[in-house]
Amino acid sequence: xxxxxxxxxxxxxxxxxxxxxxxxxxxxxxxxxxxxxxxxxxxxxxxxxxxxxxxxxxxxxxxxxxxxxxxxxxxxxxxxxxxxxxxxxxxxxxxxxxxxxxxxxxxxxxxxxxxxxx
Numbered sequence: 001x002x003x004x005x006x007x008x009x010x011x012x013x014x015x016x017x018x019x020x021x022x023x024x025x026x027x028x029x030x031x032x033x034x035x036x037x038x039x040x041x042x043x044x045x046x047x048x049x050x051x052x053x054x055x056x057x058x059x060x061x062x063x064x065x066x067x068x069x070x071x072x073x074x075x076x077x078x079x080x081x082x083x084x085x086x087x088x089x090x091x092x093x094x095x096x097x098x099x100x101x102x103x104x105x106x107x108x109x110x111x112x113x114x115x116x117x118x
Contacts, residue, residue, distance in 0.1 A: 001074060001075065001087065002064075002074070002075040003076045004075055007052070007053070007057045008050050008051070008052065009050070009053070010048050010049075010050060010051075011049040011050075011051055011109075012048055015049070016046075016047045017044060017046045017047070019118060020042055020043055021042065022037065022038050023037060024036050024038040043116070043117060044115065044116055044118045045091060045114070046114045046116070048080070048113075048114060049110070049112070050110045050111075050112055051108075052108050052109065052110075054106065054107075055104075055108070058108050071090075071093045072093050074087050075089065088114040088115060089114070089115060089116070091112075094112070095112055096110040098110055
């Protein structure tokens with residue numbers, strides 16, 4: 001399995017995490033609705049920022065995205081809470097907009113959302 005390249009800094013500060021509870025809900029004529037578990041594993045969405053220290057790193061990342069994971073592939077990232085490796089992919093294969101931070105694109109970033117099964 002591919003791994004997020006080492007030259008990509010993953011910033012989780014200010015990020016968020018959410019998941020779909022995976023339940024099936026039936027409305028009742030009176031009272032509370034009935035609920036049951038529909039999925040045993042749920043999809044978790046983790047927001048993050050990918051930071052690139054050089055313009056070459058941002059170009060190498062695009063090459064990795066198109067040629068290594070072919071836009072839709074899974075890859076290993078560090079978990080935001082535990083730091084342990086986790087298999088994830090980009091939500092909707094979207095790597096966000098490349099935004100310059102300093103001196104043109106010498107330092108840049110992309111806001112992304114990882115998704116994985118819990």
